Amino acid sequence: MTNKLLHTPEGVRDLYNGKCLQKITLDQKILSVFQSYGYRPIQTPTFEFFDVFSSDVGTTPSKDLYKFFDREGNTLVLRPDITPGIARAVSKYFKEQSTVRLCYSGNVFINNTSYQGRLKESTQLGAEYIGEKSVESDGEMITMVVDSLKKAGLHDFQISVGHSDLFEGLIEESGLSDEMDRVKHLIMNKNFYGLQDYLTEKCIAPDLQKIFMTLNAFFDTPSQWEDIMVLAESYPRIYATLKYLKELDEVLRLYQVTDYIHYEFGLLTTHKYYTGIIFQGYSFGSGEPIVKGGRYDKLMRYFEKDAPAIGFAIELDQLMLALQRQGNDTVPFAKKITVLYRKERRQEAIQKAMEQRIEGVTVELVLVDSASDFEKKKLQFSDSEVLDLYS
Numbered sequence: 001m002t003n004k005l006l007h008t009p010e011g012v013r014d015l016y017n018g019k020c021l022q023k024i025t026l027d028q029k030i031l032s033v034f035q036s037y038g039y040r041p042i043q044t045p046t047f048e049f050f051d052v053f054s055s056d057v058g059t060t061p062s063k064d065l066y067k068f069f070d071r072e073g074n075t076l077v078l079r080p081d082i083t084p085g086i087a088r089a090v091s092k093y094f095k096e097q098s099t100v101r102l103c104y105s106g107n108v109f110i111n112n113t114s115y116q117g118r119l120k121e122s123t124q125l126g127a128e129y130i131g132e133k134s135v136e137s138d139g140e141m142i143t144m145v146v147d148s149l150k151k152a153g154l155h156d157f158q159i160s161v162g163h164s165d166l167f168e169g170l171i172e173e174s175g176l177s178d179e180m181d182r183v184k185h186l187i188m189n190k191n192f193y194g195l196q197d198y199l200t201e202k203c204i205a206p207d208l209q210k211i212f213m214t215l216n217a218f219f220d221t222p223s224q225w226e227d228i229m230v231l232a233e234s235y236p237r238i239y240a241t242l243k244y245l246k247e248l249d250e251v252l253r254l255y256q257v258t259d260y261i262h263y264e265f266g267l268l269t270t271h272k273y274y275t276g277i278i279f280q281g282y283s284f285g286s287g288e289p290i291v292k293g294g295r296y297d298k299l300m301r302y303f304e305k306d307a308p309a310i311g312f313a314i315e316l317d318q319l320m321l322a323l324q325r326q327g328n329d330t331v332p333f334a335k336k337i338t339v340l341y342r343k344e345r346r347q348e349a350i351q352k353a354m355e356q357r358i359e360g361v362t363v364e365l366v367l368v369d370s371a372s373d374f375e376k377k378k379l380q381f382s383d384s385e386v387l388d389l390y391s
Contacts, residue, residue, distance in 0.1 A: 011112065011120025019320070022329060023123070026152050026316060027105050030125045033148045034103035037140065039127045042102045044085035050075040052084050057273060057302055059084055064111050078109035083273075083311055084299070086128050091303035099131035105316075118288075119317055126293075126313035133297060133308035135244065138277045139251030141310050145281060145291050146257040152319060153328045157283035159260055159291070160218075162267025163245060164274050169237035170212055174204050187266050192216045207231045211238065215266030222246040225263075248277070273299040277310065286322040290315050336362040338381040340374055341389035343367065349389050 008014060015023060031041070050067065053059050060080040067077055079085055082104055094100045105125045112118045127144060129137050142159060149157055167187070171180050179202075186195040192213065199209045211231055219225050225242060232239040245263060252258050267278050274294040281291030293312025300307045323329040337356055341349035353363040366381065368374045368390045378386055 009120075011118070013119070018330070022320060022323075023316065026319065027123075027125060029151050030148045030314060030316075031103060031105060033144065033151050034125075034127050037101070037127075037144050039101040039103035039129075042086060042089065042104050043106065044079075044082065044089055044104070046107065047076045047078050048085055048088070050077050052088055053077050053080060057084050057299065059273065060110060066109050066111055079106075080108055080110045082106055082108060082124055082126060082313065083128065083296070086311075087130075087299050087305075087309070088303045090128075090130055090307075091300065091305035094130075095305060097131070099129075101127070101129050103127040122318075123316040124313040125316055126311060128309060128311035130300065130309040131307045132310075133295075135247050135251055137310055138248055138295065139255060141293065141312060142248075142252060142261070142279055143255040143257050145279070145293065145312055145314070146255075146260050148314060149281065149283075149290070149319070153323060154283060154290075154319065154326070155328075156326060157260060157281055157290070157322075158262055159279055159281050160264040160267050161245070161248070161261060162264050162278045163241050164268075164276060164278055164294075165237055165241040166265050167215070167268060169235060169241060170208065170215075172237065173235045174199075174202070174208055174212075176202065176204075184268060187215055188268050190216070207234070211235075217265065219263040219265075221258075222249050222263075269294065279312070281314075283322040284325070286318045286325070288315065288318050290318045290322055334360075334362050336364065336384040337387055338364045338366055338384045339387045339389055340366050340368050340377055340381075342369070345389045352387065352389075 035041075047068075050065075053065060055062065065077050065080055067075055070076055086102060086104065090100055090102070103126065105123070107121055107123050109121050110118075112120055125148075127141070129141060142161065145159060167184070171177055171183065176183055183195065183198070186192070186198065192215075195212065196209070199212055204212070211228060214225070214228055222245065229239065229242050232242055249258065249261075249263075252261055267280065269278055269280075269292070273296040275297045276295030278294035279291070280289040280293075283290055291312055291314050293310070295308070295310040297308040300309055320329065339349050339353055349365055353365050356363045364381070364384070366377055368377060374388075374390045
């Protein structure tokens with residue numbers, strides 16, 4: 001019983017002192033970037049009705065949700081993802097607005113197995129651009145990710161950009177719709193030898209097989225996939241997607257962020273609601289993506305508003321881990337004064353503290369009751385400037 005009183009459950013943790021300050025500081029810095037692009041803050045509930053995150057929405061499997069009941073018998077869920085809650089809120093409060101830019105910060109909850117070693121409660125910061133479907137809006141979102149990570153102090157990172165229509169177009173042209181899950185499993189597990197054998201077994205056309213194999217490649221510029229575009233000319237959906245990515249690269253060059261971008265044709269996700277561009281951010285020092293995002297043009301229909309949309313979420317805990325392992329996780333504390341005073345000098349101590357706080361200085365008032373206590377507390381607060389009102 002004592003252990004349970006002092007320890008947290010698996011998958012959650014306490015943050016205090018420097019780490020807590022770092023998290024708050026990063027939150028403020030990144031939100032300031034979002035707001036500089038015209039995104040307005042929104043808060044949605046920590047828990048919602050189960051239907052908001054049901055399998056129809058395509059976010060998180062039911063077994064990974066924290067579910068409970070209210071007094072009326074409704075099934076409620078701790079949110080595993082903030083995007084569906086924002087989609088619901090936009091459908092309710094912004095029905096007549098053609099475009100909406102929103103940003104957020106909040107905690108999400110996923111009931112991972114304990115063996116995975118992942119946090120079950122984590123913090124996300126993100127943005128959603130609803131009502132606009134264009135290469136310009138896609139470019140803006142990816143650029144905002146780059147600016148946010150740079151503002152956070154991260155410099156060594158890459159954003160992988162893909163498109164769901166590449167995979168879906170290949171499945172469609174190959175006539176493998178009934179086998180889509182199997183093919184997706186092979187690609188997500190990077191089993192391209194198994195994929196090659198499977199495509200040969202199914203007698204898929206050689207040019208389609210060559211395009212399938214590019215799902216294992218990374219590209220820095222569109223010039224590197226010119227030969228693939230030639231192969232794709234007979235397949236309109238695939239060709240149009242490659243052409244779209246080429247135009248996206250032109251937009252990103254205007255924003256001067258292409259040094260942080262590469263294109264990964266095999267980028268797939270477990271979130272079923274993505275319908276177009278998909279992107280993820282990676283950095284050394286973090287085993288998981290620090291950013292996940294993409295276009296979800298059909299999700300809003302589930303909440304009775306037919307509107308295209310794109311969004312992303314920065315995994316703040318993963319970002320902090322990356323910053324730590326890159327040696328850039330320190331947050332300078334503001335100047336601090338500790339006033340050690342005896343009761344007889346209370347008025348003087350309070351007056352000095354108030355004067356300094358008006359000037360923006362952090363001041364701690366510490367009552368001292370003896371000479372030995374004074375020496376002990378002087379050592380305790382050695383990290384700050386000590387003002388002696390005891391002697």
